[in-house]
Amino acid sequence: MATNIPLTGNFRVTCEYKRKGSWACGWHTGIDLVGDSDTIYGTCDGTVTKIGWDNSYGNYITVKAPDGKYHWFCHLSKVTCSEGDKISRTTKIGVMGSTGNSTGKHLHFEIRNSSNKYADNSDPAAYMGIPNKVGSYNTSNYQIGNTTTSSNSSYAGELKTLNHNTNLRKGPSTDDDIIALYIPGTTLYVLQAGVEKANGYTWDKVRIRVTGDEGYMINQNYK
Ligand SMILES: [Zn+2]
Structure with a gap:
């Protein structure tokens, strides 16, 4: 904590x-x-x-x-x-x-x-x-919870599952560096929804449940 x-x-x-x-x-x-x-x-x-x-x-x-x-x-x-x-x-x-x-x-x-x-x-x-x-x-x-590093302390990260191959990126844009490619079925927490609109997409700040990697993903790639 x-x-x-x-x-x-x-x-x-x-x-x-x-x-x-x-x-x-x-x-x-x-x-x-x-x-x-x-x-x-x-x-x-x-x-x-x-x-x-x-x-x-x-x-x-x-x-x-x-x-x-x-x-x-x-x-x-x-x-x-x-x-x-x-x-x-x-x-x-x-x-x-x-x-x-x-x-x-x-x-x-x-x-x-x-x-x-x-x-x-x-x-x-x-x-x-x-x-x-x-x-x-x-x-x-x-205190903020272990499952979120969101800047909004009242936000409890919502658990989602990927339904596409999806890159996790350092920033909320396809111009930003790729941290890793994740595959369908991967579970993640949405720490902060809709942080930015870029490249025609809405981006969320997320954390991969198993690895703990944090970054940004396009919000339509999970369910
Ligand atoms: Zn001052």
């Missing part, structure tokens, strides 16, 4: 995503979290794309998630991973701090869309499955 939350145990939301304020783009692009524990965990099965310094963000880490979005972990006192590392939700990647433009120890957790540009964001509270609301929470209430 794991969560999509970068902390464990008790934590507080001290500033919501998109609360209006004096930020450069006029609103708060991430969510501010303070934990009983300072250890920061990976929030997805992803790759560390950058470790850097910024006058606003302080010491930060960016991780590319399987859905192509970028998870930003900011104001860290310490980074305990390296660029290129493959991480999971249980990988310890850094330590909470107050570096950069920060008035106290906290984690600014931000999710940028695939452009990875400032102010092109997704709601990090929705990703974590918690309310986007200042308050106290405990990660044990937001």
